[in-house]
Amino acid sequence: MITNCPQCRKKLRFSDAQKAKILMALENLAPGKQLTIKCPHCRASIKIDGLERTAETGGDLQPPAPPDLDWLTTGRFAGEEKVEDVPMSLVLFADSPERNRVVEAMKSVGYQVVIAETAEEAKKRMQFVNFSCVTLHTELEGGLENSVFHDYMRKMSMDRRRYIFYILIGPEQRTLYNLEALSTSANLVVSEKNLKYFDVILRKSIPEYEELFGPILEELAAYGKR
Known part of the structure; x- marks a missing residue:
């Protein structure tokens, strides 16, 4: 991964969470594309080139541990815009x-919230609204293994x-664990026990x-990809 900005030459320091998200985006890039x-x-x-696909991976690689969530109880980020x-x-x-x-938390950060109680209702809603x-x-x-809606999200076109x-x-999710999010085709996973935060x-x-991804989404929008 790139370590210095090619423009200002300053060292790039990414958190583990940011590194995981960059790798997730690189994994999803089409061949020949850049992030x-x-x-x-x-x-x-x-601009970062996509990851090369290899036939084999190292057998001794260990996944990173779930993130430390002690900061949740400190109030950090609570006053953010x-x-x-x-x-x-x-x-x-x-x-x-x-x-x-969940709904109150969404509203508190500026979302307009629509609720669905079934997969079919949710899919119909998404036919007419571009949800962020x-x-x-x-x-x-x-x-998830039985979820019609999760399967729908996994198979959705990248456009x-x-x-x-x-x-x-869910009860089995580990909050902010980006490796788990990547493996489940999600952007964020949250444990039920952390919902108060x-x-x-x-x-x-x-x-x-x-x-991380704002610039590439802006470029795609400029080229009429949305």
């Missing part, structure tokens, strides 16, 4: 106190999927996502 990110120092655009220019969020979740908490964020409770359809921040919430999690994760 564009912004230099945190001079704000210049930096609302997310800007994010119009609508779809929440696919059965009626419950947990759903109410979609949240699925993994237990709604008896787990549309790249503009959706897809969140999975969901607004804080959104304030941290959404700006990071937009900072």
Whole structure:
């Protein structure tokens, strides 16, 4: 991975979460395409070549541990500004106190929230609305392996999927664990036990996502890819 900005020559320092998101984006790039990110120092655009596919991978590689979540209880990010220019969020979740908490957190960061209680209802909603964020409770359809809606999201064309921040919430998820998000074709995973901090999690994760992928989405929009 690139270590210095080609424009200002300053060293690029990425957090583990940012590195995981960059690798996720590189994995999804079509052959011959490049990923564009912004230099945190001079704000210049930096293009990164896609990852080469190899037949074998090292057998001794170990996945990184889930992130430390101690900062959730400190109030850090709680006073951050609302997310800007994010119009609508779809929440696919059965009626419950947990759903109410998710909806309130979404509203607190600036989303307009639409609720669906079945996969078919959610899919119909998405036919007519370009949602910027979609949240699925993994237990709604008896787990991801049985989820019609999750399968729908996984098979969605990248022309549309790249503009959706897809969140999975469930008892088995490990909050902010990007490797798990990558393996489940999501942008963010959140454990049910951390839902009381969901607004804080959104304030941290959404700006990071937009900072990393905003430039390439802007370029695609400029070329009429949206």
